[in-house]
Amino acid sequence: MPVDPHLLRTFVTVVAEGSFSAAADRLGYTQPAVSQQIAALEADLGVPLLGRRPVRPTRAGERLLEHAGPLLLRLRAARADVARLSAEPRTLTLAAGPLALTAGTAAALAGVTTVRVAGAAAAVALVASGEADLALVDGPAAPSDPLSLPDAGPLTTVGVREEELVVVLPEGHPLAGRAGLRLDDLADAVWVDAAEVMPLDRLRAVARLDGLRPGIRYEGHDPAVAARLAAAGHGLTLLPASTAPCGVRVPLVAPRIVHRVELVHAALPPGPAAEVVRALTS
Amino acid sequence: MPVDPHLLRTFVTVVAEGSFSAAADRLGYTQPAVSQQIAALEADLGVPLLGRRPVRPTRAGERLLEHAGPLLLRLRAARADVARLSAEPRTLTLAAGPLALTAGTAAALAGVTTVRVAGAAAAVALVASGEADLALVDGPAAPSDPLSLPDAGPLTTVGVREEELVVVLPEGHPLAGRAGLRLDDLADAVWVDAAEVMPLDRLRAVARLDGLRPGIRYEGHDPAVAARLAAAGHGLTLLPASTAPCGVRVPLVAPRIVHRVELVHAALPPGPAAEVVRALTS
DNA sequence: GGTTGCCATAAGGGATGCTGATGCCCGTGG
DNA sequence: CCACGGGCATCAGCATCCCTTATGGCAACC
Structure with missing residues (x-):
């Protein structure tokens, strides 16, 4: 039994x-x-x-x-x-990671009535349990590798975009003039601990390294704030190039890691949710 | 609820x-x-x-x-x-795919009391539900890629071996003299349908191709019999090089697919099962 | 047209799962 | 050191549940 x-x-x-x-x-x-x-x-x-x-x-x-x-x-x-x-939904809810909504993905959301911010695991759970229709989850990954997501049954996962990651440093930092940075050279540095934006444990797992000492903890969802904290010298941070508006931005060259966004959804009938899926994946 | x-x-x-x-x-x-x-x-x-x-x-x-x-x-x-x-097991059961037990893996089974033959999904389920202590699952995969296995909770999966695959053909076959074969050149050929040994649907999924027309269906577990059926002209088959004792054996060169064996187990306390794990993975 | 097998329904009885009352134990404060 | 309060364990009782037996209805088959 x-x-x-x-x-x-x-x-x-x-x-x-x-x-x-x-x-x-x-x-x-x-x-x-x-x-x-x-x-x-x-x-x-x-x-x-x-x-x-x-x-x-x-x-x-x-x-x-x-x-x-x-x-x-x-x-x-x-x-x-x-x-x-048998549902006839009148709302269309998207669960999105804080770095998942860029100009491109935001432009594709015609028909969405609610956007909820959620980490990757929470967003997948929201879709699986019917509390959201779609999820845009994001995180670091090797190029073309899928994100590591919980298994919540027969959901469809599609890569939507990958973007270069940049290390954000303050002006005057000794490494600020570099053309590119290697993460293992930065393992002993102090990092902004922005668990909802770029979780350090997730980054360690993808990069297969230890270190990345956590510094100031930022509990919000705004990557611009994470960038400002880094620019102000509170620690380093790693962000998709397009979301880091200030500070010195040096591309990450090793290991080969990108910021990846994936769309997760259940089997959808024709309708507004399927339209959003089409718009996001073409 | x-x-x-x-x-x-x-x-x-x-x-x-x-x-x-x-x-x-x-x-x-x-x-x-x-x-x-x-x-x-x-x-x-x-x-x-x-x-x-x-x-x-x-x-x-x-x-x-x-x-x-x-x-x-x-x-x-x-x-x-x-x-x-809290179990104190007196038996040690291994669930093994039909192509998983080679000379090397068989030599590492000291302490195993029962070997059950099972396909990959069934073998994983046997371990998950406690009816087997270990599973050796096998199948085709891209080099270093893991096998596609069902998620049955917190199990550990370790690659044990990868081996070249060979196409088995009868003597006198027009392609028998080739140094290597491409699978998409063989998509229209008739293949031995040995679902327990080398499932064609699994092969199509890994190779990302259609075709591989099923011919004679073999429902047993013995790769030597699948090789004999191919050698006798009942269709082609694809087998790990070491398990194809007869027929003309031509290496598969494209796509890059190998025969992979993985060990699957739950968290194990020190004991005979852990010894077998160590023997298989060193 | 009759028979047979199978699913749906009704009624009844034993088991279950919750509540209210209460006991016991341990940590805390005076 | 002792009293008190909070929290888990246990008991008894009641309403509900879940199964069985009996039976009805329907459709396929002979």
Whole structure:
């Protein structure tokens, strides 16, 4: 018998809240209901999943958590995919990464009623679960390689654009006069930690290097602000050439990494969403 | 509320059996129980999923089926992953593709108690759901590209070997004297349809071409038999150089495709399975 | 035209899943 | 050191659920 996702959902919420009582509040149950659901899940799997006081996942609980998120997402995606067949939508929602909307892609959005800003994984989840019709996700990648995205079922992914990346430095920086820069020469430098714009862990993964020491943390979505922070000497940053309006911009020459934008969507009937897909991919 | 996988499982079984009554037999229910479960699922999703008399999925049902298999697999994988933490296995099962066990890989199997032959997708599913500890999957791929495998959760995939592919032809074939062959020159030829050894649809996908007309169908797992059928003139076949014992063997030179073997496994504690992993990947 | 098989429906019974009440334990503050 | 409060575990009860049995209706087949 499959693991009960109703119990999985409760489990995930308890871990997120760190408390049975708080999870009960969030899910609309009483605290004994949550206690009994967790006990039922532990009995079903035959192992403790949570330590108590404090409430924290055991190793088995951590292992289950790795599955729970993708599973619950895929279950929502299944419901959304079926619902999509009989929907007659009056809105067209695009989930877009902060660097995904350039002059070119923005010009192709006729018919879109709402643009939501979301990181790549969140944007894919929004499309999979039917809360967005399309996603434009962005990030660093080797040329022509696809972005690393979560699997959320039968979605279509199409590359829309790739763009040169530039390192943004302040005027007067010793490397400001270079014609090109290598990332491993910059591994020991301090970098602007703009997790919503250019996440450093993602960059380390694509570039296959360590380092890139995080400096000032910027929690917004505006690449121009990330560029200004770099230009002001708070650390380096790496941005698509077209989104870095100030500071000294030196092209990244090694490793071969570009800024890539991909369009993600479910199977679409003829209509405004399909028109936007056509406009973005021609 | 997530789609109930208990109902999904019944739905998948009804479609597979083509009958509520047969599905009831298979699942251990009475026929009214199955009828009520399908009705509950259709009510939950708000659309008919099955036509009746004959029982066949609607478009919504087909769409749900695309999710159901991966979902049910991932739920089994979640249970197996948790179980693995407290298991003390006395057996070591390897799921292997028919072309995955060469002299080199076979020599590395100390401690393996059972070898099960399975296609790539089935082998991955066996590991994910805990029915096998390791899988050696094989198939054609571009050099250094990974095989296209289903996502069944947090599994580790490591390339083990790549080998030149050769086209097997009968003696006296007009192309038998060539030093190398291009696949698109052979697209109109008839090919041995050995779906368990070298699936033609998989080959078309990797080579990005149409054609490869299927001839005689061989349903077994023995590449030597596929080679014999080709040598006897029943069609061409493509095999790793080391597994083609007879017929004229001409290397494939374009497109750049190799025969790749990958090892797939879950997170393993120290023990015999981890030893086999080390032996296969060094 | 009758028969048979299969899906849909109704009714009933046992099991489930939640709530309210309460017990127990542990951390915190006086 | 002790009292208090918060939070998880347990119990009992009730409403709902989920299965089975009985049966109806329909369509294909002989």
